[in-house]
Amino acid sequence: MTEDSEQQCVFCKIIKGEIPSKKIYEDNIISAILDINPANLGHMLLLPKTHYQIMPQVPETELGHMFKIAKHLSNCILKANLANSSTIFVANGAGAGQKAPHFMIHVIPRLKNDGLFDIPKRKATEPELEKVKNVLIGKLKERLGRDPVPINENKNLDKNIPEPLDLEKEPEKKEKVKEEKSVKKKPKKETKKKEKNEEDVDIDKLTDLLTK
């Protein structure tokens, strides 16, 4: 991450406005632009304003912010009727398909049978899984300074879990309801179908499709 590579970096130039782009979102931490060579139309690139080459270099709070905005932008893809599904994609390292030396998150609209991001499934043996599990637990223990899998796991863990955001509540104030204070809301009751705004994404339908 030398100053030199930063000065050469196309994405740093885009962020500074030295190269034109279709910027669709900006705050003090990130810029989001439309990919001009998209996997599907509406493909967005979320770029940290600081030049980080790979994900481990991004400070935790910035990374959290980036993925949070990725979620909101994914929702905007649905609302803009560009697609009903999305993929969040990070290629971390050239061997993973990273093309530029500037870390980014892809938010990609997904269309039926677009053939993208098909995650293959392979067979794995029990000893093989056990081995890699133990290797990873060892490394995580070293990094965290504690056991990554607490022993009293079943006693008190399953508490204090925020409920899903309730996108149905108070449709007239939908934006607010959706984005704010979800953690403090009362538990969701059996939801009756309420009338919806025409523009609203039918989250129920989307989730129903998955439940069936």
Add this chain to the structure above:
Amino acid sequence: MKCDICNIFDHKSAFKIIYEDELCTALMHESPANYGHVLVIPTGHYTIMELVPDKIIEHVFSVSNLISTALFETLNIQGTNIIVNNGVEAGQKEPHFYINVIPRTENDGINFEWKAEPANEDSLKTAELKLNEVIGKMTVQQEEKKPLEIHESIEKVDDEDYMFKQLRKIP
């Protein structure tokens, strides 16, 4: 009918769990795309990403980053992919949001490439306009406090487990 993924939390000993805290669990995928494929799953039943509270999003991706780093440091790999296929058309099969952390090696046979062809300028403009309109209305909750640090774990748990019981009732 109970969600297959929620079901994991009731039968933890049957799975290869490598990380766990109050908000999420990470385990080895039993049918991995590549050796070392990990799933990071929030404890709460959120069908799609849009329904996951911001605080949880920040946390589960931080944990994914931690695991990605651990994969780098332990396996002989050339990179990692973080992937969420969100929604039916994206190939999501289970009604419970989760994150894939996939180690990448040379000739691993995984193809996440797309054809990088320039989009038609007019359709790009249209997409830009549509997005600008909805993004303009987007309200992101401002940070009131820092997201849960990975290092602080499960010390503080209060007695209110009603929230979780309620969650269980929701399909």
